[in-house]
Amino acid sequence: MRDVPPENLSRRRIILLGSWAAAACGAAGWFSSGPASVPKRAGGTDADTGTLLAFIAELFGRNLSLQDRTELADRLAYMGQYRASLRRDCSVLAAYLDRQSGQYGAGDFAACSAPQKASIVDEIMQLPLKSRMAFFLSRFSRTERDFYRMRWSAVPQLAWVYRHSPAAWRARGYQRWPGVRGNWRDILAPGAPYP
Secondary structure, eight states, X not given: OOOOOHHHHHHHHHHHHHHXXXXXXXXXXXXXXXXXXXXOOSSTXXXXXXXXXXXXXXXXXXXXXXXXXXXXXXXXXXXXXXXXXXXXXXXXXXXXXXXXXXXXXXXXGGGSOHHHHHHHHHHHHTOOXXXXXXXXXXXXXXXXXXXXXXXXXXXXXXXHHHHTSHHHHHHTTOSSOTTSOOOTTOOOOOOSOOO
């Protein structure tokens, strides 16, 4: 066996012990991050729905009418009824939006002014989803996984719900969905470009 200088041997031991400690900490973090509860708020599901509708309106730059809000609320309730993981992601997003609006002194996201809403939405849309640190943290922490899932799971699904709703068609200038029977004298002329 060849002779190894004592300083190299101690460096190897330190590296080996450090890697074991890092693996042990990672395993402990993985197993301790069990099913965390969704943040509970005073309004419950209704507060989540109101916040999510305000987020959709800000995301697409639209003022939602009462009819739009009612139809989108029904679609969100239907979507959340059958997809528990998406319901959790949307609840985390709603809680995050309301928490960020607290920094501006507003009670919830819907009560923020337009510039405040725009800055909060921009912050969410610029989350670094492709970074290695985001990937690493989301594997070892349930909180971090929820934080990144609200951007790559909840936001695209909410955008899909809006784009496939009558609210989006009315925003483009149609009176009803193409193919839906109405007055034969009405012409389905396209309006503004798709949001």
